[in-house]
Amino acid sequence: MTQYCPFCTSARAEDRVLKEGKYAYVIFSNPRLMPGHLLVIPKRHVEGRLRELSQEERDEIFDFLIEFQVKILEKLARGCDVRQNYKPYVENNRTHVDHMHFHLLPRGLDDELHGAENHKPLYRDLPEEEKTRLTSLLVQTS
Numbered sequence: 858m859t860q861y862c863p864f865c866t867s868a869r870a871e872d873r874v875l876k877e878g879k880y881a882y883v884i885f886s887n888p889r890l891m892p893g894h895l896l897v898i899p900k901r902h903v904e905g906r907l908r909e910l911s912q913e914e915r916d917e918i919f920d921f922l923i924e925f926q927v928k929i930l931e932k933l934a935r936g937c938d939v940r941q942n943y944k945p946y947v948e949n950n951r952t953h954v955d956h957m958h959f960h961l962l963p964r965g966l967d968d969e970l971h972g973a974e975n976h977k978p979l980y981r982d983l984p985e986e987e988k989t990r991l992t993s994l995l996v997q998t999s
Contacts, residue, residue: 864956865902875925880917883925886960888952890970893933893963897921903957905943910957918959925961934963 873885875895886894897918903909910918922939929937940960944953964970 862902862954862956864898864954864958876921878917878921880911880914881921883921890960890962891968893929893961895925895929895961896958897925897961898956898958904955905941905957907941907957922959922961929961929963934965934968936964938962938964 873887874882875885876883880901881897881899884896884898886896899910899914899918901914903914907915926937926939938960940962941957942960943957962970
């Protein structure tokens with residue numbers, strides 16, 4: 858690790874930790890996108906490749922994701938996004954940290970990310986050429 862990592866320091870905002878396990882912890886995001894925005898973070902510094910996680914880390918992280926997604930859906934919102942963004946090409950800053958973490962975002966039709974004034978279609982139809990080209994790259998036979 859060559860850069861400062863706020864998730865690896867002893868001052869990782871213990872007052873925001875909701876749950877801690879042997880391999881991971883759940884914390885309120887700060888900064889946050891909306892009320893109830895949580896992060897699930899492995900304790901070990903892993904920059905973003907899922908294959909770098911041990912099976913024990915994966916199990917605990919997914920257990921936390923499931924547990925807190927259920928709580929969000931039961932107590933906070935009708936929907937919940939689960940995201941993991943791996944962007945090694947972006948420098949560490951206040952909203953980007955090169956330490957794997959998963960976002961749990963309480964969602965609703967009228968939330969800050971989906972409000973009528975912000976809504977624009979992001980999805981496009983999948984062209985046949987693209988499907989063929991990417992299939993040959995991603996699904997290789999031995």
